[in-house]
Amino acid sequence: MRDALLRNLAEMHQYEIVTLHDARLQPPALANRSIEVTSGQFNREFTEALATVDLVWLIAPETNGVLLKLSELCYASHDKGALFLGCGFDATLIGTSKTLCFEALQEAKIYTLPVYAGEDLVAGKHTELSSENISTWVAKPEDGAGCDGIELFDSMRDLTDWIKQDDRYLNYLAQPYQAGVAASFSMLCRNGKAWLLSCNKQHIVRDGNQFQLSGITINGMVAYWQRFETIARKIAKMLPDALGYVGVDVIVDTEHDHKIYVIEINPRLTTSYVGLEQALDYNPAKLILDCVLNDKFVMPNLAKKEVVISL
Structure with a gap:
């Protein structure tokens, strides 16, 4: 996604492109300037970079609230002149x-599809769901992205046993498989x-x-x-x-x-x-x-x- 976006922006010959990159990796060739980021320094480097640009475009996952947190930094930078090319807070929160x-x-x-909180399954409210004749269930992280973290179960008992382990119920929900x-x-x-x-x-x-x-x-x-x-x-x-x-x-x-x-x-x-x-x-x-x-x-x-x- 990043490389495709950089290629499309470069083709426009309209912008000076500034990116951030992991210090362990090579900077992207299509950027005019790329800021090297070492471990634990992303938020600082990102915030400082926001003060130097006119437009900001995020590529980030919803996982662990990353997209929402970075979006909030972008909203805060608007008064300093950086226009965020992304969704507002409500749309981002609901999407996350x-x-x-x-x-x-x-x-x-x-x-x-209906959503059932992991806490409800652990609290024993799954008995009413078992009577719905749903044979296959899916467990998903509340703020997951794509297929990451998704698990499939062939019975409510297997789902409940799994979601109780390692406090997964705090961040997982269940849906019937469609x-x-x-x-x-x-x-x-x-x-x-x-x-x-x-x-x-x-x-x-x-x-x-x-x-x-x-x-x-x-x-x-x-x-x-x-x-x-x-x-x-x-x-x-x-x-x-x-x-x-x-x-x-x-x-x-x-x-x-x-x-x-x-x-x-x-x-x-x-x-x-x-x-x-x-x-x-x-x-x-x-x-x-x-x-x-x-x-x-x-x-x-x-x-x-x-x-x-x-x-």
Whole structure:
């Protein structure tokens, strides 16, 4: 994602690009300047860098609150002149918390999967869930990103035993497993409006009790464009401070009227961004910047090419 973004920004010949990089790694070749960061010094270096730039673009995961914490630093820097090219606090918080995301989607009348807190399972409230005839369960970190940390269980007892270990219940939740086609869509948001960029098929494979994302076909779900676009507009209305690029993970239940469940909202760049330039026949960084910076943004005509990303 970082390299794809840097390449797109460099192609615009409009900005001096400043990045940060781990001291153990080589600086990215496409940056005009890269600040070396040693262990334990990231927040200091990042905060100092914010004072020297006009625009700031984050690539960070929701895990352990990283995206939210860095976003808050960016909000604080706005008074000093650095404009944050990302979502507002509410959209970022809801995208970071699976529980808050579930509650917001439910209130907006968008199909999603129920969430059960780990504390409730440990407290013995799982007995009522056992009677729902759900055979397979998924445990997820409250603020996880992608497939990281997700575990699959074939019984409520196995799930409960696992979530009790090592105090996992403090940061894990449970959801019923939903069969179907794993998919996602990429969109632009501004002032409660949404513009769909691509409809993607995710190639997720089961590895024991875990899942792995092996690749993505950008526009592999283009047949669902109109339905995904409707959901995108509902999400943008639900999150009026969502700004710029947002990725949404869904499951399409092809066995039951192709019902679409929204699983996660990612208020940041996602892996799908890597294939967008080829799929759209357009520089996606330019598109996102135009959306964020232009009060009268108009979506240009874009291609809907199918592009495969292997991971």
